[in-house]
Amino acid sequence: MTHASVKSERAAQTVAQHLESLILEGSLRPGERLLPERELAERLSVSRSTLRDGLRILEERGLLAPGGGRGSRVAPLGQAAITDPLIALLARHAEAADDYQEFRGIVESAAAAMAAARATEVELARIRDCLDRMDRAHAAADAQEEAEADAELHLLIYEASHNLTLLQIMQAMAGVLRSDVIQNRSRLFAVPAIRELLRRQHRAIAEAILARDAPAAQQAAGEHIRYLRQASREIREAEARLDLSLRRLNGGGAGTRAGATPPLPDAGP
Structure with missing residues (x-):
């Protein structure tokens, strides 16, 4: 050579x-x-x-x-492992979705505290910009844009934690597990009162990070995920009750109800 x-x-x-x-x-x-x-x-x-x-x-x-x-x-790093069929199987079951929210609560509380202690001025400025984006979307009642700002804020917090392992794992999971099955984000943002509550929760997390108050950031992040976990659980339970009611209404698609016309009997030869 x-x-x-x-x-x-x-x-x-x-x-x-x-x-x-x-x-x-x-x-x-x-x-x-x-x-x-x-x-x-x-x-x-x-x-x-x-x-x-x-x-x-x-x-x-x-x-x-x-x-x-x-x-x-x-490349979509980490997602090959996280899109294993086992993960898809877990995502379809309520108890696994609840476990994921519990996991997020542990991880994001720690990430928020680390971000408060470690974020650079550049990262703090990006968090401020994201808050402004969220406020503009909220004022315009743009639920989709507000939900996207929500997801961006969480990713910025992971980045500001300066823990590369945490960042890469959560970044890989975000692309796969951000679905409504897991987080019910679109359902939550469809309700104006809930959007306002989520905006206040996000602001509490971000403002604690901007103030470099690690304990407050950790507490605010924990409260936010606990609320998401409870709200998601209630949504799943309400949907399950509705599904049950609909099945009862039409006999589960396999029976007849009073007033319905049964099939004609075979007249025979």
Whole structure:
């Protein structure tokens, strides 16, 4: 191998290591598309051929995926394990959904406390911006935008915790377990009174983090998840009662009810 090829290989490894660090720390999120090749090469001060070699290294490691003719994107890291059929099975059962909320309560309370102690000024500014986004959506009665701001705020808190293991696990789970089956987010945000309560809860968490009050942040996050857990449980129970009522109304689809016309008997030969 020539000196030039050795140098080129080292440069590609440096590119790969830099991008890998951005993925690990959460600067590049799963599914996020990288800059166009020309712009990214300029940002990293390398040639396009060196950049391609670096990207190829990360693709071989499973960290990048082809972007369908539009460059590379970060692979959906961690989701292969979390989309195991066992997880899908658990997600369909109420007790597992409740256990997930309990898990979130433990993790997010700790994450909020860590964020209050460790967040940088840049991260605090992003949390303020997210609160403003939530307030604007709330004022406009835009439930979808408010729900998306909700999800973003929780992810920002994980990032501000500066615990890379926690961030990567919760980031992977967020893409799979953010469904209504688990969190009932769309149902909750459909009720104006509940949206207002959730807004106050989110503000309490964020303001405690902004004030760098770790105990208050931990308490506010714990109260928020406990409320979500109880509300989700009540929604599931109400839906189960409704399903039972509907089955009784039509005989479970297998019987007849008074007033219904039974099938004609066979007259025979």
